[in-house]
Amino acid sequence: MNFLASLKIFTSSYLHIFTSKKIMEKRSIPYGKQHISQEDIDAVIKALQLPFLTQGPMVKEFEDAFAQYIGAKYAVAVANGTAALHLCTLTLGVDEKSNVITTPISFAATANCVKYCGGSVTFADIDSETALLDFEGVKKLLEASPKGTYQGIIPVDFAGHAVDLEKFKKLADEYGLWLIEDACHAPGGYFTDSKGQKQFCGNGQFADLAIFSFHPVKHIACGEGGMITTNSKELYDKLLILRTHGITKNPALLQENHGGWYYEMQTLGYNYRIPDMLCALGLSQLKRADEGLTRRRLIAQRYDIAFEKAGSNFLKAPKNGEHAYHLYIIQVKNRKALYDSLQQVGIFAQIHYIPIHTMPYYRSLEKTPIRMPKAEHYYDQCISLPMYPTLTDEEQSFVIEQVIKFAQA
Numbered sequence: 541m542n543f544l545a546s547l548k549i550f551t552s553s554y555l556h557i558f559t560s561k562k563i564m565e566k567r568s569i570p571y572g573k574q575h576i577s578q579e580d581i582d583a584v585i586k587a588l589q590l591p592f593l594t595q596g597p598m599v600k601e602f603e604d605a606f607a608q609y610i611g612a613k614y615a616v617a618v619a620n621g622t623a624a625l626h627l628c629t630l631t632l633g634v635d636e637k638s639n640v641i642t643t644p645i646s647f648a649a650t651a652n653c654v655k656y657c658g659g660s661v662t663f664a665d666i667d668s669e670t671a672l673l674d675f676e677g678v679k680k681l682l683e684a685s686p687k688g689t690y691q692g693i694i695p696v697d698f699a700g701h702a703v704d705l706e707k708f709k710k711l712a713d714e715y716g717l718w719l720i721e722d723a724c725h726a727p728g729g730y731f732t733d734s735k736g737q738k739q740f741c742g743n744g745q746f747a748d749l750a751i752f753s754f755h756p757v758k759h760i761a762c763g764e765g766g767m768i769t770t771n772s773k774e775l776y777d778k779l780l781i782l783r784t785h786g787i788t789k790n791p792a793l794l795q796e797n798h799g800g801w802y803y804e805m806q807t808l809g810y811n812y813r814i815p816d817m818l819c820a821l822g823l824s825q826l827k828r829a830d831e832g833l834t835r836r837r838l839i840a841q842r843y844d845i846a847f848e849k850a851g852s853n854f855l856k857a858p859k860n861g862e863h864a865y866h867l868y869i870i871q872v873k874n875r876k877a878l879y880d881s882l883q884q885v886g887i888f889a890q891i892h893y894i895p896i897h898t899m900p901y902y903r904s905l906e907k908t909p910i911r912m913p914k915a916e917h918y919y920d921q922c923i924s925l926p927m928y929p930t931l932t933d934e935e936q937s938f939v940i941e942q943v944i945k946f947a948q949a
């Protein structure tokens with residue numbers, strides 16, 4: 541072989557090693573990711589050219605389209621999911637005397653919205669199979685306490701698994717409680733009720749109010765954004781006022797009227813508005829919501845089949861409905877080692893969630909530490925694998941291969 545030919549072979553094999561190393565180095569698969577299309581970008585640009593950057597027509601357009609998608613009568617768009625939760629607790633009159641039951645396995649905001657209003661949070665443990673707030677546990681808690689101890693329940697459609705709200709509604713009615721559904725993970729998810737009807741998350745059939753988030757990893761991404769849905773006109777009217785400083789300009793509601801400019805601040809509200817360009821983005825994303833949901837379910841099915849074969853433990857899908865798969869969670873004994881080993885090959889899994897009652901703030905509120913054995917056991921083993929519509933089959937195969945390799949090592 542002449543010198544030139546051997547140089548060519550050397551260079552090409554060197555380049556091959558170099559490029560595969562580069563690909564390895566560049567591989568970065570997060571647990572969740574937004575998908576921004578050219579239509580999304582065009583919609584935002586169009587909104588920026590409108591006369592209103594906030595309080596303009598895109599807000600109502602987004603609200604109406606979202607209410608229709610979810611199947612609720614009313615929707616109120618707000619700055620983020622946390623603001624949505626806060627407006628819900630304000631609207632339902634939570635105060636220093638209120639005690640509200642929720643799950644320890646959620647994002648902290650689910651519980652914090654009660655604290656914002658000065659109320660107390662009581663955590664009830666989860667169901668180990670689904671990681672949802674355990675209905676039987678809540679029932680026992682209510683049965684063991686004098687009537688009037690609790691004012692409301694906040695169940696969470698955790699990971700995208702729809703809570704059976706029909707059961708919770710019956711229980712809530714028995715004890716005179718309200719229900720806020722935290723549906724941040726579940727637009728498009730549903731459970732089937734006792735009459736065989738599909739009850740979509742946030743449709744307002746059972747919960748007084750439901751909330752959603754448009755954080756980038758959620759089904760609909762606005763950057764920041766949130767939505768409250770309800771079937772109650774009375775609650776809807778209150779929410780609209782509280783979203784804008786407690787101010788109204790509605791002539792029918794004014795106590796006085798000095799002229800066209802006149803407004804009244806009738807209660808203490810906030811500025812929890814969402815700007816028009818974010819609503820334009822949300823509206824454009826909403827058009828692809830079903831497409832994204834279908835892809836999420838396909839990804840979940842592929843994970844299920846692979847992990848079932850390998851004998852790995854994953855959170856079960858609903859028996860009486862359809863999951864929305866915001867998250868795909870498996871449970872493994874040596875979770876930290878799996879998390880670290882995935883990171884080494886560019887897979888950025890995540891943990892959902894550290895139980896809220898173990899957070900220093902919530903611990904500081906208790907004289908003796910409260911224990912939620914099922915939630916704590918779940919936390920020790922849970923890990924959320926990549927789940928988003930643009931995750932490719934090749935990337936998913938790589939994730940599956942790495943998880944199974946770890947489990948079998």
Ligand SMILES: Cc1ncc(COP(=O)(O)O)c(C=O)c1O
Nearest residue numbers: 620621622647649724753754755
């Ligand atoms: C279950 C749940 N509730 C509430 C929130 C709060 O939403 P946001 O981040 O939009 O304030 C989140 C967001 O991560 C969430 O996952």
